[in-house]
Amino acid sequence: MKVLFATGNIGKYREVKQILARYGIEVERVDLDYPELQSDSLEEIAAYGARYCAESLGQPVIVEDSGLFIEALNGFPGPYSAYVFDTIGNEGILKLLEGEENRKAEFISVVGYCEPGGRPVTFTGEIRGRIAEEPRGGEGFGYDPIFIPEGEDRTFAELGVEEKCKISHRTRALERFAEWYENNVAGR
Secondary structure: OEEEEEOOOHHHHHHHHHHHHOOOOEEEEEOOOOOOOOOOOHHHHHHHHHHHHHHHHOOOEEEEEEEEEEHHHOOEEEOOHHHHHHHHHHHHHHHHOOOOOOOEEEEEEEEEEEOOOOOOEEEEEEEEEEEOOOOOOOOOOOOHHHEEEOOOOOOHHHHHHHHHHHHOHHHHHHHHHHHHHHHHOOOO
């Protein structure tokens, strides 16, 4: 079983490849720039991206969109996480939370799958946690150095890719996708 994954993010590709390998699904990365729908819904963004990529490539494809939702910031940066990270980074997020005691946050991932001419299907995974006081750890990418998953004292960047891929929001979304894929696509 093989699926195309449209992403320019090498770190994300490595994680997706590792997670889906557990299900016998081989992942091939396609670096396809696609317009990101401006929406407050990760599901809408992922569905749009999957449909756009499937039509552009003429093949079935998955995309993944994720967001960091910080309670004290009313869910910011949410679906705009990539843009916010590129603009202010982890230091900017920490500055926004300076003096804030409520550091609760949630990472949400949505995987979108679509076949050419088909309707996109989405799969959501989430993990609760909190924002660290300072960046910690050298693994991972994006917000990994400041996100501490529930039940942990270490950030995703301190856990490392192997441990992160056992519990992450992306893992949970991809597990749901893999089960659906095995039952609805692989046997055709």
